[in-house]
Amino acid sequence: QSALTQPASVSGSPGQSITISCTGTSSDVGGYNYVSWYQQHPGKAPKLMIYDVSNRPSGVSNRFSGSKSGNTASLTISGLQAEDEADYYCSSYTSSSTLEVFGGGTKLTVL
Amino acid sequence: EVQLVQSGAEVKKPGESLKISCKGSGYSFTSYWIGWVRQMPGKGLEWMGIIYPGDSDTRYSPSFQGQVTISADKSISTAYLQWSSLKASDTAMYYCARRSQLWLLGAFDIWGQGTMVTVSS
Numbered sequence: 062q063s064a065l066t067q068p069a070s071v072s073g074s075p076g077q078s079i080t081i082s083c084t085g086t087s088s089d090v091g092g093y094n095y096v097s098w099y100q101q102h103p104g105k106a107p108k109l110m111i112y113d114v115s116n117r118p119s120g121v122s123n124r125f126s127g128s129k130s131g132n133t134a135s136l137t138i139s140g141l142q143a144e145d146e147a148d149y150y151c152s153s154y155t156s157s158s159t160l161e162v163f164g165g166g167t168k169l170t171v172l
Numbered sequence: 173e174v175q176l177v178q179s180g181a182e183v184k185k186p187g188e189s190l191k192i193s194c195k196g197s198g199y200s201f202t203s204y205w206i207g208w209v210r211q212m213p214g215k216g217l218e219w220m221g222i223i224y225p226g227d228s229d230t231r232y233s234p235s236f237q238g239q240v241t242i243s244a245d246k247s248i249s250t251a252y253l254q255w256s257s258l259k260a261s262d263t264a265m266y267y268c269a270r271r272s273q274l275w276l277l278g279a280f281d282i283w284g285q286g287t288m289v290t291v292s293s
Contacts, residue, residue: 097279099217106267106286107209107217112279118272150217154277159219159233161207166216 064162065090065151072170078139081167083151084132089162091132095154098127098136101166102147110149111136138169146171174198176206176268176284183290184258191254192287194268201249202226205271207280208242208253212264220266222276223251231276258291265289 066084073079083090083098090096096114099107109118111127114134124139134153138145151164179193194206207222221232225244232242244251251268266287269280 093277095277095279099280101217106283107269107280108283109272109279109281112272112281118281152217152219152279159235160222160231161219161233163209163217163219 064155064159065153065164067149067151067164067167069165070168070170072172073138073141074172075141075143077141078137079141079169080138081136081149081151081169083134083136083153083164085134085153085155085162086132088157089132089153089155090129090134090151092156093154094129096127096129096134097152098125098134099150099152100145100147101150107150141171143171145169174270174282176270176282178266178268178284178287181288181290183292185293186258186260186291188258188291189254189256190258190289191252192266192289194251194253194284196225196249196251196270199270202246203274205276206244206251207269207271208240208251209267209269209280210236210264211267211286220253222271224276225249225251258289260291260293262289263291 098111101107115127208220210218220236268284270282272281
């Protein structure tokens with residue numbers, strides 16, 4: 062069981078917007094602004110999409126945005142494109158001895 | 173170009189030892205923490221531990237403490253993940269990744285291509 066809870070799957074049609082949630086506790090997501098989001102295509106290494114809750118690395122499309130409310134962080138993808146179909150993982154610093162935890166991952170299907 | 177290049181796929185038997193590598197280039201290797209992440213077949217990402225190559229300060233997830241050893245040789249800009257006695261349950265893809273900023277906490281912005289480790293009798 063992952064420390065951060067994500068929906069197993071989400072789907073959307075091209076052009077639509079979707080949001081993936083990542084729920085933790087006050088010891089991780091809710092207590093710190095060290096939430097990151099990664100995209101992973103099949104057979105590929107993860108790619109950083111969002112860091113520190115809502116910051117986009119250089120080169121990442123502005124269709125990707127992040128936010129946080131309480132113990133839940135969210136990744137929103139607007140203007141869905143076929144190439145967005147992938148697995149998405151959130152991660153957060155945690156004050157437990159684990160130091161950092163990942164969510165279980167969400168499979169995004171573009172219909 | 174900033175990159176991490178990992179060693180190739182390994183096939184080992186239970187009980188054997190193994191050390192896989194992750195070589196950094198294009199940046200100051202000693203200034204950024206390097207982490208290791210496990211991905212078992214068909215499963216999600218698991219944070220294993222992290223090392224600061226500048227002084228070899230290392231932190232482990234409790235789930236992996238005592239099961240693996242993380243090390244680094246800053247003279248050749250290479251981090252390592254090693255096992256003294258492999259189990260079938262160690263079969264997984266292992267990624268190294270670099271912290272995006274010059275401190276322990278934060279995101280991983282550069283990832284290696286992954287090293288597939290298969291443990292089977």
